[in-house]
Amino acid sequence: MVREENNRAEVIIAGIGGQGVLVAGLILAEAGLTEYRHIVWTPSYATRVRGGPCECTVILSHEEIYSPLLSKSAVAILASPLYLKPFENRVRPRGLILVESSGLVDEVGREDIKLKAIPAQEIALSLGSKLASNMVLLGAYLALTKALSPESIEKKLHERFRDKEAILSLNQQAFRAGIKFIA
Template identity: 45%
Template sequence: MEHKAPSRVEVIVAGIGGMGVLVAGRLLASAALQRYKHVSWVPSYGEARRGGLSECTVILSHEEIASPILDQAQTVMVLDGSQLKAFEPRVRPGGAMIIESAGLTDKPERKDFRLLPVSGLEIAISLGDSLINNMILLGVYVEVIEPIPAELIEEELERRYGGREAVLKQNKDAFKRGLELGKTARV
């Protein structure tokens, strides 16, 4: 079945520096170049790159992107569960937040978006590396929101990690686990 790309997709990927926030966003943006005429990836760093807040905004569009900066997005993907309150205002009404469930103790104040907690960290640890949690949440995002076909992410992983077979396999396995999780968490 041919994947029909939505005309515009917006996502904010957020977490703590060192979690792979920027890697996940850039991977999505790079892979999307095969389907979208206009793609933007804008990173933003907190006070410290490792350990401080980190986020990036990704916009995929068939039309020109007037501004790559977003106050709110259709989807916000948060790799650190303790950051729910910090990023809840960034989810557009009617949108979704995909969030790591480890550290998630708060409840959202708003009821106008879908919250999808994902136990990605637990799965990443079972796969041998907590740092591949970003690929698990990216897999959930791609399965649930369907911005691009999953194969494009897998091809981009091969381009990025080709020649480093262990790293490639680990990232692909994590991404595929995320796709599986996404099948049970559709928005």
């Protein structure tokens, strides 16, 4: 569903500044280096650090990537349900939208895409901080798409947070909880 001819995976990750959208995308992209030849991570954000809209696109490919821009993607991960309507049309037919379920009131107006609501903030809060909801969503994404092995993300989390044991532990637990939620 997500990989095109088993050579490519692509995702748009969007939310509000401070939700870890860019970090989740960067971790996915960096982890992808172990399994793909070509990687693109393209961040886009408002001038405000927290509270403004932000998004990134990640393309993982075994073949050359001719453009870093995605007008439509196979998958969208939405850390805020406020972005469901604006991003619905940026997902290709037979695509997937993963969305934070807290505060979700809208429904997808298309029948050719799958919507999966994830209580990422609730899961992350139960582990100690809702700031780890980005890792819950990332775990759910990988459980559904198999775009990368979970071990690749675990390794990247360890590299990134090795000097911050509490943050490393929280993010690992949140990532695993996202996988478990889907399983």
